[in-house]
């Protein structure tokens with residue numbers, strides 16, 4: 001049984017009295033211990049998907065308009081708010097792009113970690129502090145006991161992200177959702193955090209859903225990859241298949257945009273144009289205005305839905321490398 005199953009999930013935003021579709025009929029699953037990468041440019045619906053999975057939508061404009069999210073076999077729509085709270089941060093945890101917004105600047109690191117521990121585990125103050133130091137050690141923060149008394153601003157961006165990871169690990173989650181965990185960091189620190197995540201995954205056996213706009217980040221760690229464009233999964237495959245033989249022109253564009261440290265900046269082939277906003281209605285394939293291979297059918301007919309993860313699928317009338 002898959003740890004996380006997202007089936008035909010559709011999301012909309014309730015904005016000024018209207019429901020605007022943002023995520024359209026996406027399906028994917030993550031098995032225990034596995035890593036799924038979700039990649040796509042900014043604005044494609046990755047974060048809204050993550051927030052819906054985490055159930056962090058109660059006070060937001062996000063509405064689930066179709067489909068199901070199952071975690072450990074339980075339909076998350078049918079559990080009570082108390083059950084959901086028990087699940088979140090315990091079986092499922094999330095880290096975000098900007099650790100400074102998630103850490104409270106006026107509290108010491110140690111107090112913030114022990115507070116997150118206190119919500120799920122009944123520990124004495126002393127035991128909680130020892131556990132917090134252990135967690136900082138686990139994320140390779142030097143002098144963990146000393147750092148417990150530091151304030152967030154006294155740590156570098158990379159160290160703050162390590163603290164966030166430590167807090168997420170506090171209750172041994174079965175699934176960690178990492179939404180752009182390294183985007184705010186410089187390249188060297190980014191690589192260190194990705195290596196840390198891979199090591200922790202090996203040590204703890206947790207599954208990871210790694211979200212990034214950068215296919216280079218996904219390449220490092222993920223077993224399977226789902227490529228999102230404008231609310232749909234437009235290509236899904238094992239990472240090996242996707243990188244060896246990408247099928248959707250959008251994926252090819254993302255691959256060409258991965259910075260090569262040895263190449264000139266000018267060699268970077270960015271995808272022309274931009275992701276349409278939720279207010280723009282694009283007939284046919286949503287990618288066609290940016291696609292070098294677009295034909296008449298692409299402007300008129302929307303490519304059908306595909307099921308992610310298990311086979312190599314692409315929502316494209318003219319996938320490259322395929323037999324179609």
Ligand SMILES: Nc1ncnc2c1ncn2[C@@H]1O[C@H](COP(=O)(O)OP(=O)(O)O)[C@@H](O)[C@H]1O
Pocket residue numbers: 013015022040041042043044045046047048049061276277278
């Ligand atoms: N609160 C909001 N109000 C209006 N638009 C929003 C809101 N949240 C997200 N959106 C829009 O929904 C789309 C998907 O957003 P998001 O999931 O954050 O994308 P991603 O994480 O892939 O960058 C984007 O077009 C974004 O502008």
Ligand SMILES: [Mg+2]
Pocket residue numbers: 043046047048179180
């Ligand atoms: Mg996002």
